[in-house]
Amino acid sequence: MAVQYLEFERPIADLEAKIEELSKLSETASPGTFDAEIEALRARAQDMRREAYANLDAWQKTQVARHPDRPHFIDYCAALIDAFVELKGDRKFADDQALIGGLGRFRGRPVVVIGNEKGHDTVTRVKHNFGYARPEGYRKAVRLMELAERFHLPVISLVDIAGAYPGVASEERGVAEAIARSTEMCLMLGVPNVAVITGEGGSGGAIAIAAANRVLILEHAIYSVITPEGANSIIWRGSRTPADAARAMKISAQDLLGMKIVDRIVPEPPGGAHSDPAAAMAAVADAIEDELRALEGLSADELRKQRAARFYAIGREGLS
Incomplete structure (x- = not known):
């Protein structure tokens, strides 16, 4: 290739x-x-x-985060999760293949794993709707997290989405409410949850499965409230460039760590995760294992309090 x-x-x-x-x-x-x-x-x-x-500057990192050869959810599942069993459907409307999840074993530990899949070629990109999750995807995520809660299983979320699907049908089926319910479920879980931004983490579509006890990000991934293209369109009416927006928005892993929006940066191989997917996925696995081990001794109430304190603290530093 x-x-x-x-x-x-x-x-x-x-x-x-x-x-x-x-x-x-x-x-x-x-x-x-x-x-x-x-x-x-x-x-x-x-x-x-x-x-x-x-x-790399923020716009170059955006390009790397979107590189089509970066490992996606299916790749991570194949490499890191043994005996993965995909669970489909939200039990309300349909199955969404942009957001996939199921049960498996991570280094011997039973887990629930959820993540975004963009696809690698035309056929798979269409199948997975280019990674844009619909309401039923988030309702499926809620169903899987409820299952994790019932059986005391940690949740691993692998985030790579530019944003939820903005189509008319998505709005008609209540995408905003579905995102809110999924975010709420993340925050209220009584089991450890670790989220990893593996590529592009965009808007509520990302945070809906990333409101976790620990939020990790790959070295050249990005995490933002809107895409640089969207910010340029809304803030500057297109008079500047997405590159200007990316730099202004502070969306790189290094900026996010400084603002305590993420907790840890996972190093990528020289040339980015797409240059050596196996090494990148191994680094992600080691980081997840570290974080799960640190969380496993906490009670359900302690996990909820830690998670709440983590998110309440964002943006409050320096305020009286």
């Missing part, structure tokens, strides 16, 4: 094209003729990638 380069990766793309050209040339020459040159160029490309990803 061809590598998809982002705009700021163009110098790296040009260098790797030269490496490929030289590699093909070496096949027609004597063995080992260009090995030294190829290795030197590969080392240079790796250095360029590491340097580029160490200095």
